[in-house]
Amino acid sequence: MPGTKQHLTTATVFLRTFGTWAGAALGALCITGGLVACGGGAGDEPQAQAFSSDMRALGAAKKVKGVNEAQALTPTEALGKAIFFDKSLSFNGNQSCASCHDPAVGWTGPIESINTGGSVYEGSIPGRFGDRKPPSSAYATSSPILHYTIDEGDALFIGGNFWDGRATGERLGNPAADQAQGPFLNPLEQALAMPADVVGKICAGEYAELFKTVWGAGMCNADRVAEAYDQVALSIAAYEGSSESNAYTSKYDYYLKGKVKLTKEEKLGLNMFKGKAKCSQCHVLGAGPNGEPPLLTDFTFDNLGVPRNPDNPFYLNADFNPLGYDWVDMGLGKFLESRADYAPFAAANFGKQKVPTLRNVDKRPHEGFVKAYGHNGYFKSLWSIVHFYNTRDVKPTCADPFTREASALAMNCWPAPEVPENVNDEELGNLHLTAAQERAIVAFMRTLSDGYQLP
Ligand code: HEC
């Protein structure tokens, strides 16, 4: 089993190749001249800027609410952005990646009525729902290729994309790129039938020229669909790795740079987060795997004992879920079971879900807008999930395992975990936090939203 180091090397090579590609593409744009007035009458405008204003005219780089466009995107990133926001790339022409990953909501689900209930989004085809809450698509590009290390005799899995890590990154060298090939063809999401449908729509659409310029003129040829579909995914991953998606412009980032002070309560929250509340043992505050600013995840997996979300529409999705209310989300273990090399580790990982980044965890279009938290969206506020970490093992177990969050809070109990195996009781469950300390941790998490305006 190759170790972390080799994987990071692969990632670096990938990024380097990528950088070169973007540079080459910019050159190619000037040569073909179709899109950009290179060295034309506009004076010495930098190429990237000329490119980006042209993209704006194309409508592909339209301003997105909730992000600050500090830097122009490279052509590959701009292409990825056009794809990310393109609703035509779905069965009914009604759903893009952004439909479930909206920057104004921290790159997750933007429909409040869904967040307050089942928290799972409907696909392009009405009535078809998946089984989990969309996590943030931002900062996902920093996740290493799924691998394990041996930690005190147990295999510790790290990396991948999706709650269960199943977009491993082994195919395209980057989990986010592997991930990006999923939704278009997922019958519960964008629901197109095959890669040729996706590539065909792009090649017939308004940014077809950009696609060919970035990846090569032959990329729309019918015999190169498989290759083109990989390029689609790599373009999306490039956008997801861009400064527009991974912005690092939160109050906490500016605090780390010494540009702003935290309030007393935020500071208390940070201290709790690092200390008594143990949050940073998983949502780490050190540098990321490639030296990034803190990502607030270590990309490992854990079973927190999150209860079932009774409103998860998947329970009633008979076509895709014959088990009905007996269905349980077995997380990482279920995926490991599906692979001969990893199957021996499955049992020790049932119920574990990937530690999500907490960047943008409080980002919402307006104060009071409800977001859902956890892989199934059981929790409806940051306070309630903190309260769960604090009191999971203190309060009695609710009689009904299908008790909603609001009722559980009212009855002062917590429902049994969705998956009772492998529940972590070392780092959470009874933290002895006071009410003021719980609130301070929430205040700290509110400093993690990108787009903070320095006073
Ligand atoms: C119908 C809603 C929906 C659509 C459309 C959708 N996603 Fe997702 N996305 C999800 C859900 C749900 C998950 C988690 C699924 C799981 O873990 O099994 C997810 C997971 C992800 C992740 C993993 C993040 C991480 O940290 O592991 C990324 C990245 C992502 N989506 C990007 C995209 C891209 C790119 C597209 C368009 C090609 C897209 N999504 C379309 C709902 C959606």
Ligand code: HEC
């Ligand atoms: C043992 C590792 C671990 C520790 C310690 C930990 N977390 Fe988590 N956190 C996770 C995992 C794993 C999930 C996803 C669990 C799930 O959905 O089943 C998660 C989910 C969350 C979420 C939901 C994010 C989202 O996008 O849905 C928040 C908020 C959060 N944690 C905050 C905290 C805070 C605050 C603390 C300290 C009080 C803390 N965590 C301690 C591992 C940890």
